[in-house]
Amino acid sequence: xxxxxxxxxxxxxxxxxxxxxxxxxxxxxxxxxxxxxxxxxxxxxxxxxxxxxxxxxxxxxxxxxxxxxxxxxxxxxxxxxxxxxxxxxxxxxxxxxxxxxxxxxxxxxxxxxxxxxxxxxxxxxxxxxxxxxxxxxxxxxxxxxxxxxxxxxxxxxxxxxxxxxxxxxxxxxxxxxxxxxxxxxxxxxxxxxxxxxxxxxxxxxxxxxxxxxxxxxxxxxxxxxxxxxxxxxxxxxxxxxxxxxxxxxxxxxxxxxxxxxxxxxxxxxxxxxxxxxxxxxxxxxxxxxxxxxxxxxxxxxxxxxxxxxxxxxxxxxxxxxxxxxxxxxxxxxxxxxxxxxxxxxxxxxxxxxxxxxxxxxxxxxxxxxxxxxxxxxxxxxxxxxxxxxxxxxxxxxxxxxxxxxxxxxxxxxxxxxxxxxxxxxxxxxxxxxxxxxxxxxxxxxxxxxxxxxxxxxxxxxxxxxxxxxxxxxxxxxxxxxxxxxxxxxxxxxxxxxxxxxxxxxxxxxxxxxxxxxxxxxxxxxxxxxxxxxxxxxxxxxxxxxxxxxxxxxxxxxxxxxxxxxxxxxxxxxxxxxxxxxxxxxxxxxxxxxxxxxxxxxxxxxxxxxxxxxxxxxxxxxxxxxxxxxxxxxxxxxxxxxxxxxxxxxxxxxxxxxxxxxxxxxxxxxxxxxxxxxxxxxxxxxxxxxxxxxxxxxxxxxxxxxxxxxxxxxxxxxxxxxxxxxxxxx
Ligand code: ADP
Ligand code: MG
Numbered sequence: 001x002x003x004x005x006x007x008x009x010x011x012x013x014x015x016x017x018x019x020x021x022x023x024x025x026x027x028x029x030x031x032x033x034x035x036x037x038x039x040x041x042x043x044x045x046x047x048x049x050x051x052x053x054x055x056x057x058x059x060x061x062x063x064x065x066x067x068x069x070x071x072x073x074x075x076x077x078x079x080x081x082x083x084x085x086x087x088x089x090x091x092x093x094x095x096x097x098x099x100x101x102x103x104x105x106x107x108x109x110x111x112x113x114x115x116x117x118x119x120x121x122x123x124x125x126x127x128x129x130x131x132x133x134x135x136x137x138x139x140x141x142x143x144x145x146x147x148x149x150x151x152x153x154x155x156x157x158x159x160x161x162x163x164x165x166x167x168x169x170x171x172x173x174x175x176x177x178x179x180x181x182x183x184x185x186x187x188x189x190x191x192x193x194x195x196x197x198x199x200x201x202x203x204x205x206x207x208x209x210x211x212x213x214x215x216x217x218x219x220x221x222x223x224x225x226x227x228x229x230x231x232x233x234x235x236x237x238x239x240x241x242x243x244x245x246x247x248x249x250x251x252x253x254x255x256x257x258x259x260x261x262x263x264x265x266x267x268x269x270x271x272x273x274x275x276x277x278x279x280x281x282x283x284x285x286x287x288x289x290x291x292x293x294x295x296x297x298x299x300x301x302x303x304x305x306x307x308x309x310x311x312x313x314x315x316x317x318x319x320x321x322x323x324x325x326x327x328x329x330x331x332x333x334x335x336x337x338x339x340x341x342x343x344x345x346x347x348x349x350x351x352x353x354x355x356x357x358x359x360x361x362x363x364x365x366x367x368x369x370x371x372x373x374x375x376x377x378x379x380x381x382x383x384x385x386x387x388x389x390x391x392x393x394x395x396x397x398x399x400x401x402x403x404x405x406x407x408x409x410x411x412x413x414x415x416x417x418x419x420x421x422x423x424x425x426x427x428x429x430x431x432x433x434x435x436x437x438x439x440x441x442x443x444x445x446x447x448x449x450x451x452x453x454x455x456x457x458x459x460x461x462x463x464x465x466x467x468x469x470x471x472x473x474x475x476x477x478x479x480x481x482x483x484x485x486x487x488x489x490x491x492x493x494x495x496x497x498x499x500x501x502x503x504x505x506x507x508x509x510x511x512x513x514x515x516x517x518x519x520x521x522x523x524x525x526x527x528x529x530x531x532x533x534x535x536x537x538x539x540x541x542x543x544x545x546x547x548x549x550x551x552x553x554x555x556x557x558x559x560x561x562x563x564x565x566x567x568x569x570x571x572x573x574x575x576x577x578x579x580x581x582x583x584x585x586x587x588x589x590x591x592x593x594x595x596x597x598x599x600x601x602x603x604x605x606x607x608x609x610x611x612x613x614x615x616x617x618x619x620x621x622x623x624x625x626x627x628x629x630x631x632x633x634x635x636x637x638x639x640x641x642x643x644x645x646x647x648x649x650x651x652x653x654x655x656x657x658x659x660x661x662x663x664x665x666x667x668x669x670x671x672x673x674x675x676x677x678x679x680x681x682x683x684x685x686x687x688x689x690x691x692x693x694x695x696x697x698x699x700x701x702x703x704x705x706x707x708x709x710x711x712x713x714x715x716x717x718x719x720x721x722x723x724x725x726x727x728x729x
Contacts, residue, residue: 005720008224012724015222017260018322020268032277034082036075036156044074056152058207060188063152068120075156076105076118079163087118087163089126089148092179093133094591096392096481098309099169101128102162123165124150134594136587138175145172151180154306157276159314166306175584179483180302185579186487187302190494194347194355196501197374200514201367207350210490211470213298214308215282217339217478218315219291219327220262220728225720226325231606235599236329236479237394239607239698240615242706243335244723248288256285259728261322262292269311269318270294276314278307288336289726298344298470301490305483308341328479330394333722334702338398339478343485346470347371357469362446366518369420369445370500373522373529375471376411378496379464380529382488382573383409384553386464386473388564389488391592393599395477396558407561408547408554409475410534412462418535420448421526428523433516441519461538491577500525558596559687565589593687597677600690600698604674607698608667614718615705616660622712623656652711659704666704670697 023030041050049070056063063071079087088100107117127147135146148167156165169178176182191208198205226232231239258266270280279297286293296307312328319326331338347355355371358364379386387409399407413421427441459465463475476485500521507517531550536543547554555561564570566589574580580588630646630653637645677689709717 004228005718008222008228008720009724011224012222015261015323017264018268020264020271022267023271027274031274031279034158034275035277036078037277038155040078041071041074044078046070046074049074053152060153060184063124063150065120065124068124068150070120072118072120072123075123075163075165076116079156079158080105080116082158083161084158084163085161087122087165089128089150089167090164091148091167091169092305092309092481092483093169093177094136094179094588095134095595096479098313099128099133100162100164126167133169133177134591135171135177136590136594138171138173138177138583138587146170146177147172151184151302153184154303155277157310159276159310175581175587179305179481179487182487182574182579182584183305183483183490184302186490186494186577189577189579190347190490190497193494193497193501194371197370197497198349198355198367200501200504200518201363201370202349202351202353204351205349205353208355209348209350210301210486211298211344211346211348211354212301212304212482212486213296213344213470214304214476214482215293215295215342215344216308216311216328217286217291217293217341219288219329219332219339220265220319220324221290221327221332221725222728223320223323223325225725228720229725231603231610232325232327232332234606235603236327237332237397237603238334238722238725239603240610240702240705240709240719241334241722241725242709244289244721244726247336247722247726251287258283258285258292261324262728265319265322265324266292266294268322269315272314272318273311276307276310278311280311286337286339288333290728291337291339298346301345301486305481305486308482330392330477330479331397333726336726338394340398340474341476341478341480341482343473343476343482343489344467344470345473345486345489354469356466356471358448358450360450362442365445365448366442366515368448369424369522370518371497372413372417372466373421373525374496374500375493376413376532377525377529378489378492379409379411380532381496382492382569383532384555384561384564384567385488385570385573386485386492387475387553387555388561388570389485390473390476390480391558391561392477392480393558393596394479395475396556398477399475399556406463406538406544406547406554407475407556408538408544408552409463409532410538410543410547410552411471411532412459412465412535412538413533414459414466415535416448417466418533420445424519424523425526428519430520432512433519438515438519442515459535459538461540462534463538487579491574491579495573495577557691559593559684559691562589562592562596562687563684565592590683593683597683597687597690600694601674601678603698604670604694607701608671610719611663611667611701611705615708616664618712618716618718619656619660619708621716623653625713626653626656655711656708659708663701663704666697666701670694670701673697 041053049067052063052067053071055061086102086104088102090098090100093099105116105118106114109115125147146169148169151166151168154166156163168181170176170181187210190210194208195205266283273280280294281297282295284293315326358368387407465472473485476482503521504517507520508514565585571582571585574585626649630649633645634642673693677686680686680689
């Protein structure tokens with residue numbers, strides 16, 4: 001086995017950077033060339049078809065069959081021109097990845113020839129036999145009826161030789177089997193709710209879009225080393241491995257210069273991303289060695305979610321070309337930082353106003369404060385479902401591990417805004433304010449600097465931080481489909497905005513002037529949501545204690561966190577919003593529990609195999625070397641010298657024996673616990689049993705194996721070590 005490791009290392013040392021074919025044109029010349037965007041639609045569609053699609057995008061209206069046929073013909077002509085031979089409906093099933101099933105365009109003709117064919121009904125709807133995707137009981141396999149339906153609001157694109165058509169994926173009974181369906185519903189809901197609130201300030205606002213800019217963190221590992229680590233390629237993370245003597249202590253990787261191999265990789269996937277219209281803007285090193293980040297310019301949220309999913313696929317494919325593997329796991333390596341996906345979130349009106357950006361006038365800033373305070377209140381009221389929306393197995397190792405925000409959901413807004421909210425709280429009274437008081441308050445609100453961006457302190461320890469003109473939901477896992485947290489956040493904020501409008505209207509009806517009504521309601525919300533605001537260090541122990549005092553929840557355990565999916569409050573929230581029904585929530589809850597259970601199950605199996613079939617045999621080998629050595633010493637030397645010489649080796653021999661016995665027993669016990677857990681029918685109990693009874697063994701076993709790695713001869717250690725995997729040289 002060690003030979004595999006050394007062969008891999010040799011391969012890595014001989015690697016040359018893979019060259020990238022740089023396009024001769026400027027980025028803007030080929031940006032979006034593989035996307036059937038508005039410009040191409042104008043070129044390839046009749047005016048009627050084009051206008052229909054645009055209306056459908058803006059208003060969510062249905063496209064009729066005749067128009068769909070016209071669109072299909074135009075889309076096909078364009079796609080074939082770009083080399084597409086196949087088409088696929090592309091969707092986001094609930095296993096967190098994306099799915100596609102390719103069909104060829106060509107069809108036999110009566111005369112025995114073939115033609116390229118693509119009809120409207122193939123564009124609009126399909127029934128992939130996708131019965132193996134998780135459905136949480138919404139669909140029995142024998143009636144495998146799930147269908148995909150075109151989502152015109154996200155443009156089709158050509159990747160490789162395939163025309164990909166973004167679609168929703170629903171059961172025959174109408175229930176959502178994917179992320180996109182509830183995402184779109186939540187976006188429509190927040191649009192309506194936010195427009196109603198904007199109307200209090202600006203009659204020109206007719207549409208509000210959610211904007212999302214995600215930052216994607218990831219690790220790169222050389223392909224050869226990756227393949228020599230079964231834990232990495234089977235579970236996405238290292239289940240064993242002692243820390244490297246040097247890793248991130250010196251912070252010398254952060255924002256450092258990029259090795260050529262890595263840079264070429266980035267350039268390569270960025271070119272591919274640009275062709276697909278994904279506006280990647282930044283790239284840099286992250287804190288941990290071999291950890292990086294990329295981020296696009298923000299986009300409308302539905303599109304941004306699709307782009308993130310496409311990019312992850314793309315990054316994976318391009319990585320292989322460069323002899324890398326990209327890791328999106330939240331915690332691939334122990335003791336160094338894990339990877340997240342920060343979701344920068346805001347709302348933008350059709351008039352071009354960012355609703356979380358302060359403006360030039362008091363009126364503008366009242367609107368800004370309204371959206372700010374309502375968002376804080378929404379997070380305060382719905383922290384558990386927000387927490388649940390980001391609960392995946394990998395994130396369990398990251399959240400609260402003193403490198404990422406804890407599992408406590410809190411909001412950071414910076415000192416200036418804290419001051420402003422405090423003033424509102426103090427100065428707005430429940431009795432009528434005098435005109436002078438009101439004017440004065442408005443003037444002060446008008447003084448909020450237009451550019452808060454450079455003034456807001458950057459608190460990187462907060463899971464939900466205001467960063468000048470947006471909120472940044474930072475606790476999202478790197479591997480997640482970002483639709484999940486977006487669905488929860490949009491729905492929570494929309495519900496809150498609706499409530500706000502009702503509360504203001506109720507006061508206005510009681511003859512309170514509109515501005516004063518707004519002040520009063522905001523004041524109430526500021527007080528009610530105060531406990532969720534936290535400006536200090538979110539990684540500190542003190543905060544954990546303080547949060548407990550404040551009554552904020554801190555659920556580190558995944559099955560426990562997931563319960564929020566089916567709480568009374570969540571059902572009411574999503575039900576009233578028409579985003580997810582009870583049955584859909586039950587299904588989502590069940591699927592997430594199942595995925596969690598399976599992930600832990602796989603990890604436990606892989607670790608059992610690594611220990612029993614690789615580590616223990618290696619230990620015995622090394623122990624035998626030591627035993628032979630000790631015996632030799634005994635032959636050569638008189639007893640008292642021998643004893644002195646043999647002592648350290650005897651110690652090592654017995655340390656190996658002791659630790660080997662511990663891990664062997666632990667593996668056996670872990671298998672027993674797994675067996676017990678597997679017998680449990682109830683999905684929730686099963687997941688809990690895995691989390692409470694199996695997970696602790698993973699850590700215990702690893703602890704001893706990692707100690708053993710330090711004493712066993714490097715020559716025979718079977719798996720690439722951290723120091724070998726973490727540095728691209
Ligand atoms: P940092 O690492 O300092 O947080 P980055 O530049 O890496 O900053 O990422 C910031 C992200 O926030 C980018 O994706 C950017 O497009 C996004 N962003 C900026 N303004 C908005 C906005 N109004 N709505 C949503 N996202 C935004
Ligand atoms: Mg950021």
